[in-house]
Amino acid sequence: xxxxxxxxxxxxxxxxxxxxxxxxxxxxxxxxxxxxxxxxxxxxxx
Amino acid sequence: xxxxxxxxxxxxxxxxxxxxxxxxxxxxxxxxxxxxxxxxxxxxxxxxxxxxxxxxxxxxxxxxxxxxxxxxxxxxxxxxxxxxxxxxxxxxxxxxxxxxxxxxxxxxxxxxxxxxxxxxxxxxxxxxxxxxxxxxxxxxxxxxxxxxxxxxxxxxxxxxxxxxxxxxxxxxxxxxxxxxxxxxxxxxxxxxxxxxxxxxxxxxxxxxxxxxxxxxxxxxxxxxxxxxxxxxxxxxxxxxxxxxxxxxxxxxxxxxxxxxxxxxxxxxxxxxxxxxxxxxxxxxxxxxxxxxxxxxxxxxxxxxxxxxxxxxxxxxxxxxxxxxxxxxxxxxxxxxxxxxxxxxxxxxxxxxxxxxxxxxxxxxxxxxxxxxxxxxxxxxx
Numbered sequence: 001x002x003x004x005x006x007x008x009x010x011x012x013x014x015x016x017x018x019x020x021x022x023x024x025x026x027x028x029x030x031x032x033x034x035x036x037x038x039x040x041x042x043x044x045x046x
Numbered sequence: 047x048x049x050x051x052x053x054x055x056x057x058x059x060x061x062x063x064x065x066x067x068x069x070x071x072x073x074x075x076x077x078x079x080x081x082x083x084x085x086x087x088x089x090x091x092x093x094x095x096x097x098x099x100x101x102x103x104x105x106x107x108x109x110x111x112x113x114x115x116x117x118x119x120x121x122x123x124x125x126x127x128x129x130x131x132x133x134x135x136x137x138x139x140x141x142x143x144x145x146x147x148x149x150x151x152x153x154x155x156x157x158x159x160x161x162x163x164x165x166x167x168x169x170x171x172x173x174x175x176x177x178x179x180x181x182x183x184x185x186x187x188x189x190x191x192x193x194x195x196x197x198x199x200x201x202x203x204x205x206x207x208x209x210x211x212x213x214x215x216x217x218x219x220x221x222x223x224x225x226x227x228x229x230x231x232x233x234x235x236x237x238x239x240x241x242x243x244x245x246x247x248x249x250x251x252x253x254x255x256x257x258x259x260x261x262x263x264x265x266x267x268x269x270x271x272x273x274x275x276x277x278x279x280x281x282x283x284x285x286x287x288x289x290x291x292x293x294x295x296x297x298x299x300x301x302x303x304x305x306x307x308x309x310x311x312x313x314x315x316x317x318x319x320x321x322x323x324x325x326x327x328x329x330x331x332x333x334x335x336x337x338x339x340x341x342x343x344x345x346x347x348x349x350x351x352x353x354x355x356x357x358x359x360x361x362x363x364x365x366x367x368x369x370x371x372x373x374x375x376x377x378x379x380x381x382x383x384x385x386x387x388x389x390x391x392x393x394x395x396x397x398x399x400x401x402x403x404x405x406x407x408x409x410x411x412x413x414x415x416x417x418x419x420x421x422x423x424x425x426x427x
Binding site for chain 1: 149159172182250254255
């Protein structure tokens, strides 16, 4: 076992998990935002 | 004339070749008899047989000082080494996915992040087992339950491990109905499994929203993590073709002809790397073991995250923890498994819609993690 790889893997995991949650949170707001700006009923009225 | 000149294939056959031919036959059996991912396991199984005869003409051979290029090597160089085949598959997948269930309850998207937990845990574990950082990341990504992403990451980081990683990724995707239920049962009570969920299945989504979604996601992915852009961009391009409403013929072609053609080539081309010299090794067994570990911890990550979220939610908004397990990318198999489990616990409990929403989030999450690993690992070397 190479301890250097292990520590790096731990670091990458921490950053990776945090970043993927940030991505998903951003996407969440994108979905909520687009849906609010362009709701289905508006399209129906047109 | 000597025997090895007359029958070079028989003379050159080793027990490792025979093992690989048996592996090929097993994959074909699983595809045909058990219908486990037949579109990929069958071409891979047949390809494994093709490449494990000494002096097989499908692989590049040197005869009398002259190099005779094998067809599978040509396909590998053109389609896998360049990542063209997996990316074309992403266009097809994007054209197949309907993202509108995500708009019914967008918070379920977060499970697409939580259920990638196993990827990172497995990566750490792989380093403990002696794999280097690039190899460990390639092994961890098996947990994405996403074949094309696994191929792309392994192709960039650990070409030697590509055959074992591809076989593990596609085999375990097919085994989701066997892997997920015991893990979920272990982590949840009967009462939790019987929990009903408030759904918003009548909510309709405007066409403008569905057209804008892939464009905005691509722009954001490009800004935050450009290394994920090939993966997410091709997925979203396929989805844009589907949702734009003016390219129905292209959308149908992407979903059917493109998907079928590339799948045929992808499976048999991956098999070109399944030679006895590369596959019959202790590493292969370790990768297969770590791959299943990744799937188990992905499932656990999703379930435990749902339980955590429930602690902060109003009772009427709580999430059935089983739905968290759908945050993996095996779409729609994982959603179907969870829906089936819900009905088994309570015949009036319909979890299909939230499960599908979560599973769609898992598709996005797995691609994002693939891109993140491609970006992060080189930074640490």
